[in-house]
Amino acid sequence: MGEKTERGEKAEEGFEPLIVAFCCNWCSYAGADLAGTSRFEYPPNIRVIRVMCTGRIDPTFVLEALRMGADGVLVAGCHPGDCHYQKGNFIMEKRFGYIKKAVDSIGMEPERVRLEWVSASEGGKFAALVREMTQQIKQLGPSPFRLPQSSA
Amino acid sequence: MIEEPRIGVFICHCGVNIGGVINVPEVTEYASKLPRVTYAEHSLYTCSEAGLDAIRKAIAECSLNRVVVASCTPRTHEQLFRETVKEAGLNPYLFEMANIRDQCSWVHMHEPGKATEKAKDLVRMAVAKAALLEPQTEPEVEVKDASLVIGAGVAGMTAALSMANQGFKVCLIEREKGPGGIVRRLYKLYPTLASSSEVVGPLVKAVKSHGNIELMTSTTLKEASGYVGNFNVILATPNGDKEANVGTIIVACGALNYRPPQGLYQYKVLDKVVTQEELDGILRRDALGKPERIVMIQCVGARKGEIRPSALEAFPRSDTAELLRKILKARKEEGWPYCSRICCMNAIKNAILIKENSPKTDVVILYGDLRVYKEYEDFYKRARDLEVRFVRHIEEIPPEITQTPEGKLDVAAYDALSGLEVNFKTDWVALSTPLRPRRGEVLLARMLKVPIGTDGFLMEAHLKLRPVDTNVDGVFIAGTVSGPKDVSESIISGEAAAARASILMGNKKVRTDAITALVDEDLCIGCGLCEELCPYGAPKVEVGKSKIREILCRGCGSCAAECPRRAISMRHFGDHQILEQVKALLAPAG
Numbered sequence: 111m112g113e114k115t116e117r118g119e120k121a122e123e124g125f126e127p128l129i130v131a132f133c134c135n136w137c138s139y140a141g142a143d144l145a146g147t148s149r150f151e152y153p154p155n156i157r158v159i160r161v162m163c164t165g166r167i168d169p170t171f172v173l174e175a176l177r178m179g180a181d182g183v184l185v186a187g188c189h190p191g192d193c194h195y196q197k198g199n200f201i202m203e204k205r206f207g208y209i210k211k212a213v214d215s216i217g218m219e220p221e222r223v224r225l226e227w228v229s230a231s232e233g234g235k236f237a238a239l240v241r242e243m244t245q246q247i248k249q250l251g252p253s254p255f256r257l258p259q260s261s262a
Numbered sequence: 263m264i265e266e267p268r269i270g271v272f273i274c275h276c277g278v279n280i281g282g283v284i285n286v287p288e289v290t291e292y293a294s295k296l297p298r299v300t301y302a303e304h305s306l307y308t309c310s311e312a313g314l315d316a317i318r319k320a321i322a323e324c325s326l327n328r329v330v331v332a333s334c335t336p337r338t339h340e341q342l343f344r345e346t347v348k349e350a351g352l353n354p355y356l357f358e359m360a361n362i363r364d365q366c367s368w369v370h371m372h373e374p375g376k377a378t379e380k381a382k383d384l385v386r387m388a389v390a391k392a393a394l395l396e397p398q399t400e401p402e403v404e405v406k407d408a409s410l411v412i413g414a415g416v417a418g419m420t421a422a423l424s425m426a427n428q429g430f431k432v433c434l435i436e437r438e439k440g441p442g443g444i445v446r447r448l449y450k451l452y453p454t455l456a457s458s459s460e461v462v463g464p465l466v467k468a469v470k471s472h473g474n475i476e477l478m479t480s481t482t483l484k485e486a487s488g489y490v491g492n493f494n495v496i497l498a499t500p501n502g503d504k505e506a507n508v509g510t511i512i513v514a515c516g517a518l519n520y521r522p523p524q525g526l527y528q529y530k531v532l533d534k535v536v537t538q539e540e541l542d543g544i545l546r547r548d549a550l551g552k553p554e555r556i557v558m559i560q561c562v563g564a565r566k567g568e569i570r571p572s573a574l575e576a577f578p579r580s581d582t583a584e585l586l587r588k589i590l591k592a593r594k595e596e597g598w599p600y601c602s603r604i605c606c607m608n609a610i611k612n613a614i615l616i617k618e619n620s621p622k623t624d625v626v627i628l629y630g631d632l633r634v635y636k637e638y639e640d641f642y643k644r645a646r647d648l649e650v651r652f653v654r655h656i657e658e659i660p661p662e663i664t665q666t667p668e669g670k671l672d673v674a675a676y677d678a679l680s681g682l683e684v685n686f687k688t689d690w691v692a693l694s695t696p697l698r699p700r701r702g703e704v705l706l707a708r709m710l711k712v713p714i715g716t717d718g719f720l721m722e723a724h725l726k727l728r729p730v731d732t733n734v735d736g737v738f739i740a741g742t743v744s745g746p747k748d749v750s751e752s753i754i755s756g757e758a759a760a761a762r763a764s765i766l767m768g769n770k771k772v773r774t775d776a777i778t779a780l781v782d783e784d785l786c787i788g789c790g791l792c793e794e795l796c797p798y799g800a801p802k803v804e805v806g807k808s809k810i811r812e813i814l815c816r817g818c819g820s821c822a823a824e825c826p827r828r829a830i831s832m833r834h835f836g837d838h839q840i841l842e843q844v845k846a847l848l849a850p851a852g
Binding site: 128130135136137139140142143145146147149150151152154157158159160161162163165166167168169170171174175178179180191192193194195196197198201205229230231232237 | 335336337361363364365366368369370371372373376377379380383384387708711713714715716721733734777795797816817818819820822823824832835837840841843844845847848849
């Protein structure tokens with residue numbers, strides 16, 4: 111995989127990243143819906159997979175997505191203290207530290223994976239987050255694992 | 263073993279909502295060629311009776327055993343489609359949705375080509391998951407036939423009485439020393455000019471004397487746990503903590519009147535500048551006398567500015583309590599962005615009261631927009647007949663208030679019709695201020711997991727379709743806790759919340775989601791990590807193996823993700839099902 115020194119120099123002309131998002135049903139998926147209801151536009155580079163809680167998100171989901179060529183993975187859940195299941199997001203937050211380390215250890219930029227809190231009322235925040243993350247991943251360039259047939 | 267999947271895909275135009283952006287026929291054509299898809303069609307509204315009929319018919323005619331609908335969000339429509347496939351003889355869990363409206367056409371309106379490609383991806387992912395879906399049975403839980411109502415204002419008392427009259431036990435708690443809420447402190451109510459005690463008095467009496475209602479004043483909610491049908495709550499009472507077990511909860515803890523900061527329109531600087539709420543008190547004490555003139559200013563601290571999402575994004579990691587604290591602080595200075603909808607009628611009511619007592623007093627109402635809907639138009643006409651003067655002023659130039667040498671007030675405003683400055687020498691100025699959310703609701707919302715909107719009020723499950731439900735099953739909202747309402751609207755929402763709660767309690771049982779955890783005993787080593795993690799105490803290690811008590815499991819899946827032996831799987835959200843979606847997106851076969 112790419113050397114660390116090459117990071118940030120991979121931005122390609124016309125590169126459209128593909129971002130996989132795991133959103134919890136109660137807050138972030140609802141927030142993403144609200145972005146739609148409010149007609150807050152954001153780049154079409156994201157594909158949301160709904161799970162009931164961020165606590166459900168096994169590290170292998172994130173790592174497998176990256177292995178299969180996702181340029182970025184977003185994990186979005188309820189704000190601390192707001193988890194529908196009391197503490198699923200805390201469990202995820204702890205787990206996310208390991209995920210970041212794993213991503214780093216396989217030679218990928220840890221910024222390709224993000225954990226964010228988006229509540230059911232934060233449609234604007236969800237849209238802004240996708241805009242920002244898409245931009246960020248564009249800067250990083252395509253994933254080194256990207257398969258030829260996967261495209262945004 | 264799963265039978266060979268025969269998937270039907272139904273793609274919705276949602277009028278122009280989807281069809282106006284996404285090329286629906288193209289996506290349908292694409293879907294029809296996906297592996298295991300037997301049938302694909304598109305319709306104008308899949309959720310219409312014709313659309314649902316088409317699903318039922320296709321299931322029968324093409325022997326479909328899985329259904330995918332690509333339309334809006336599962337949060338509002340999954341239940342409807344599940345019922346539909348169930349009517350056609352399929353297990354309701356053999357259904358999957360692709361959200362191509364809220365998360366596609368609505369947010370990529372100006373990129374139809376890319377939106378169409380994204381819709382294809384989303385459909386492909388849903389089809390991939392659908393192929394692996396398995397039938398599930400929803401467990402039934404008993405619903406305790408008792409309810410907790412938080413807040414003994416008009417809405418809370420109405421809800422409590424409604425449920426009590428249906429034979430349910432109600433625990434009604436109130437943080438103040440007595441019941442009655444904000445209305446108890448008012449003098450007269452619009453449009454009947456009935457005294458507020460005529461409304462609150464009978465309610466309080468009925469609540470106090472009802473055998474099924476236990477009214478607890480100076481009491482607040484301290485802790486809440488459990489789930490629909492079976493909530494365990496701890497109440498902080500003057501005599502110490504008290505536990506209760508209830509099936510449903512109605513939150514009706516009201517709102518507050520906004521008080522302008524000192525100095526705004528000379529409030530708290532000049533004695534005779536008061537809020538409408540304070541004027542109401544002055545009228546009750548008959549302390550106004552017969553002044554020459556009184557000027558009322560509408561929309562003070564209401565419809566000002568806007569809570570921008572960007573302002574909230576400054577606190578990405580802050581929790582809700584912190585967020586609300588910041589909203590409230592900023593709003594104290596700036597006022598609130600919404601129309602509080604009761605202030606126009608309130609001002610007219612006070613104007614009529616003054617005019618009827620003292621016809622010679624000149625009452626001037628300075629407004630930007632006057633919102634008197636439905637029968638309140640008559641109320642407004644009544645004020646006009648009494649010669650109350652309605653003056654439309656330029657809101658962007660706020661009126662200035664100064665004291666004249668003779669001790670009167672001078673209100674300088676810009677008349678919107680003439681564009682000229684007008685001056686009113688007046689004895690009193692009354693500021694019409696909105697209802698605003700209460701800070702205490704933050705803690706409450708956090709305990710009950712009900713989300714708070716950016717305006718600080720508790721959020722309903724759906725603004726239009728589910729106005730008294732919340733995101734939490736078994737928890738309902740009534741009255742001004744979800745936004746400004748007048749007395750009759752509070753009564754309506756109290757009755758509505760009681761009806762919603764009574765359906766659950768009346769049925770005695772409720773089916774809960776089948777999305778629960780399952781242990782593979784061959785893999786389980788009985789380490790007990792799941793037992794440690796679960797906030798509901800669902801897993802229990804017995805004789806070296808973990809067992810999940812389905813009824814206690816809420817389906818978050820934290821245990822499944824953490825299990826070191828991967829012995830725990832989730833129904834309907836299995837590892838293989840989720841990974842199949844990932845694979846379908848990134849590395850589709852063929």
